[in-house]
Amino acid sequence: MDTLVQFVNPLYAVGMETTSDLSREALAPRGQAAKRLSILDAATAVFCRDGVAAASIDAIAEAACVSRQTVYNHVGDKEKLFVAVVKEVTARSTARLFETLGTFPETPVDVEHELTEFAVRLAGNCMCDPDGAALRKLIENEGQRYPELFATWKQYGPGKSWPAISARFAKLASAGDLDIPDANLAARQFMALVNADLPNTYYMGQPPTDAELLEAATNAVSTFIRAYRRQSAAG
Amino acid sequence: MDTLVQFVNPLYAVGMETTSDLSREALAPRGQAAKRLSILDAATAVFCRDGVAAASIDAIAEAACVSRQTVYNHVGDKEKLFVAVVKEVTARSTARLFETLGTFPETPVDVEHELTEFAVRLAGNCMCDPDGAALRKLIENEGQRYPELFATWKQYGPGKSWPAISARFAKLASAGDLDIPDANLAARQFMALVNADLPNTYYMGQPPTDAELLEAATNAVSTFIRAYRRQSAAG
DNA sequence: AAAATGTTAGACACCACTGTCAAAATTAAC
DNA sequence: GTTAATTTTGACAGTGGTGTCTAACATTTT
Numbered sequence: 001m002d003t004l005v006q007f008v009n010p011l012y013a014v015g016m017e018t019t020s021d022l023s024r025e026a027l028a029p030r031g032q033a034a035k036r037l038s039i040l041d042a043a044t045a046v047f048c049r050d051g052v053a054a055a056s057i058d059a060i061a062e063a064a065c066v067s068r069q070t071v072y073n074h075v076g077d078k079e080k081l082f083v084a085v086v087k088e089v090t091a092r093s094t095a096r097l098f099e100t101l102g103t104f105p106e107t108p109v110d111v112e113h114e115l116t117e118f119a120v121r122l123a124g125n126c127m128c129d130p131d132g133a134a135l136r137k138l139i140e141n142e143g144q145r146y147p148e149l150f151a152t153w154k155q156y157g158p159g160k161s162w163p164a165i166s167a168r169f170a171k172l173a174s175a176g177d178l179d180i181p182d183a184n185l186a187a188r189q190f191m192a193l194v195n196a197d198l199p200n201t202y203y204m205g206q207p208p209t210d211a212e213l214l215e216a217a218t219n220a221v222s223t224f225i226r227a228y229r230r231q232s233a234a235g
Numbered sequence: 236m237d238t239l240v241q242f243v244n245p246l247y248a249v250g251m252e253t254t255s256d257l258s259r260e261a262l263a264p265r266g267q268a269a270k271r272l273s274i275l276d277a278a279t280a281v282f283c284r285d286g287v288a289a290a291s292i293d294a295i296a297e298a299a300c301v302s303r304q305t306v307y308n309h310v311g312d313k314e315k316l317f318v319a320v321v322k323e324v325t326a327r328s329t330a331r332l333f334e335t336l337g338t339f340p341e342t343p344v345d346v347e348h349e350l351t352e353f354a355v356r357l358a359g360n361c362m363c364d365p366d367g368a369a370l371r372k373l374i375e376n377e378g379q380r381y382p383e384l385f386a387t388w389k390q391y392g393p394g395k396s397w398p399a400i401s402a403r404f405a406k407l408a409s410a411g412d413l414d415i416p417d418a419n420l421a422a423r424q425f426m427a428l429v430n431a432d433l434p435n436t437y438y439m440g441q442p443p444t445d446a447e448l449l450e451a452a453t454n455a456v457s458t459f460i461r462a463y464r465r466q467s468a469a470g
Numbered sequence: 471a472a473a474a475t476g477t478t479a480g481a482c483a484c485c486a487c488t489g490t491c492a493a494a495a496t497t498a499a500c
Numbered sequence: 501g502t503t504a505a506t507t508t509t510g511a512c513a514g515t516g517g518t519g520t521c522t523a524a525c526a527t528t529t530t
Contacts, residue, residue, distance in 0.1 A: 035507095051376065054288030056487060067508045072489070141286065141376065188431045189458055196427030197420065223424055227462035270477095291517060302478045307519070 036074050039064045043075075043085050048134045052082050052142050082142070083149055089135045090157050093126070097161055100125045104168040107175045112225050119194050119217035127195060128207050162187065179230040186228060193220035271309050274299045275323050278316050283369045287317050287377050317377070318384055324370045325392050328361070332396055335360045339403040342410045347460050354429050354452035362430060363442050397422065414465040421463060428455035 042064035046055045057078060061068040075081045100121050105114035126132050135157075143150040166187040173180035180186045197216035199208050208216070277298035281290045292313060296303040310316045335356050340349035361367050370392075378385040401422040408415035415421045432451035434443050443451070 049379075051286035051289055054286055057489085058487075068488095069490090069509085070507060073506080077489070137375070140372070144284075185432065185454055189428055189454075192427040192431030193424055196423045219420055219424075223462045227458045292519085293517080303518095304479085304520090305477060308476080312519070 035064075035066060035070065039066060039071055039074055039081075040085055040088050042066075043081050044089060044131075044134050044138075047082065047085060048137050052078070052138075052145075057081075079146075082138075082146070086135070086138060086149055086153060089131050089138070090153055093129065093132045093135050094157060094161065096129060096131070097126050098164065101164055101168060104172075106168060106171045108172075108177060111172075111177045112221055115225070116214075116217045116221040119190075119221050120213050122191075123194055123198060123208075123213050123216060124210075127198065128213075165191070177230070178225070178228045180228055186224075189227075190220070190224055193224055196220065270299075270301060270305065274301060274306055274309055274316075275320055277301075278310075278320050279324060279366075279369050279373075282317065282320060283372050287313070287373075287380075292316075314381075317373075317381070321370070321373060321384055321388060324366050324373070325388055327366045328364065328370050329392060329396065331364060331366070332361050333399065336399055336403060339407075341403060341406045343407075343412060346407075346412045347456060350460070351449075351452045351456040354425075354456050355448050357426075358429055358433060358443075358448050358451060359445075362433065363448075365442075400426070412465070413460070413463045415463055421459075424462075425455070425459055428459055431455065 039060070043055075043060045046060045046063055049055075050059070055078075057068055057071055060081075061071050064071070071081070075084050100118075103121060104118055105111070108114040139150065139153060143153075162184070166183045169178075169180055169186045169190065170183035172178055173183065173186075194216060197219045199212050199216075274295070278290075278295045281295045281298055284290075285294070290313075292303055292306055295316075296306050299306070306316070310319050335353075338356060339353055340346070343349040374385065374388060378388075397419070401418045404413075404415055404421045404425065405418035407413055408418065408421075429451060432454045434447050434451075
């Protein structure tokens with residue numbers, strides 16, 4: 001239940017709950033939601049940097065500018081902290097992805113141009129976003145050790161994202177712009193092509209520049225459209 | 236120096252040195268190269284499973300069926316062990332990639348068919364290979380903590396692999412089969428497309444089945460060729 | 471069989487971390 | 501200004517890891 005709420009409603013996990021009466025968690029007693037967020041952010045960073053097992057609560061507390069005891073008071077032990085982090089970051093990443101998906105050019109005038117601009121937003125806001133990168137890393141590294149959490153993440157992360165992405169490409173096809181027999185496949189390939197040309201430095205600290213983003217998007221969309229353009233006459 | 240030898244000559248690091256006099260390392264005194272390999276393999280597995288910082292030498296020793304002291308005798312402390320593992324796995328992966336690249340269809344009769352078969356080999360032997368997967372994971376997680384090692388890896392891993400891959404696509408283009416203005420870009424996109432459609436379970440233990448491999452290769456090559464096919468008349 | 475070499479088992483000091491506790495200090499509420 | 505809630509501080513036992521050492525054991529080599 002608790003789990004579901006956090007995954008389904010991003011606003012909740014982002015700490016934007018109305019501080020009213022809806023979310024009477026045992027955790028955040030009254031006001032200091034900021035401190036809780038600070039702890040989760042710090043934990044995300046340290047978990048990513050050191051790995052969950054090697055991450056020390058002291059390091060997290062220090063990064064959050066908080067005493068160790070406060071960490072235990074807010075979230076509990078390390079495993080609960082990790083679960084809270086994954087839920088938080090999943091909610092944020094998913095929200096950001098859906099926000100970006102809202103700008104997908106479903107009935108474009110200039111397919112290539114508008115799809116390229118969308119790819120820039122996708123790469124900048126989602127793929128290279130610190131939350132997204134952190135989440136990928138955490139899931140990839142620790143997923144096997146927390147099967148339940150992993151399953152829940154799959155359900156509310158990829159399980160919701162991919163159909164949404166595919167649906168956009170299906171609409172784009174039915175708008176007559178491209179010839180896409182399999183929207184799921186096209187969606188996977190589109191994402192892969194955008195990723196293919198991003199400088200591989202972005203999971204090592206530095207995010208790509210705007211120019212790099214644009215180049216990656218341009219190359220990806222160019223190839224994507226050449227592969228999926230509608231044939232004038234016979235196919 | 237030592238570093239260079241191990242990276243440049245895969246056979247050395249794989250433990251196939253002639254056991255003669257060429258490689259008078261302080262490490263492998265005379266015969267028991269098998270034990271050393273066993274230690275490196277076990278360390279690879281445990282490092283991947285637990286992360287380097289959280290991996291215990293005892294766990295590695297147990298996995299290698301060896302006493303802890305023997306680990307220290309052969310390789311030294313944990314950092315040296317990690318460096319040895321990365322070199323070993325890099326050498327193995329690179330060797331396997333180049334072996335597979337040797338089967339690239341440079342002057343094919345049926346481009347699509349032969350490129351698909353190559354993609355199957357590439358995915359099966361390189362992308363989903365345990366060594367390759369382990370290496371990606373280790374580099375991604377620990378690269379930042381070992382800048383020198385990371386730099387050396389980049390030099391002898393991607394720095395050697397990508398030009399070799401690109402060169403194949405350039406030859407394929409000049410053979411008249413495809414229209415590839417930028418072989419580097421095409422190579423990146425080809426790899427990305429093959430990866431895009433592999434079941435994402437392969438870094439979680441189970442390798443993909445032959446059928447899954449073939450489907451991924453088919454989809455990837457189909458899209459790749461549609462994007463890069465030579466236009467009959469004007470382009 | 472003897473000698474040299476490699477391997478194991480156990481013990482060791484040392485260190486870093488966990489999770490808990492109680493008392494002091496700070497901050498917010500009324 | 502007093503009361504209540506939160507946070508900090510420092511201490512604590514317990515755990516598990518490192519890297520070293522030594523003496524016993526096993527395996528080759530000669």
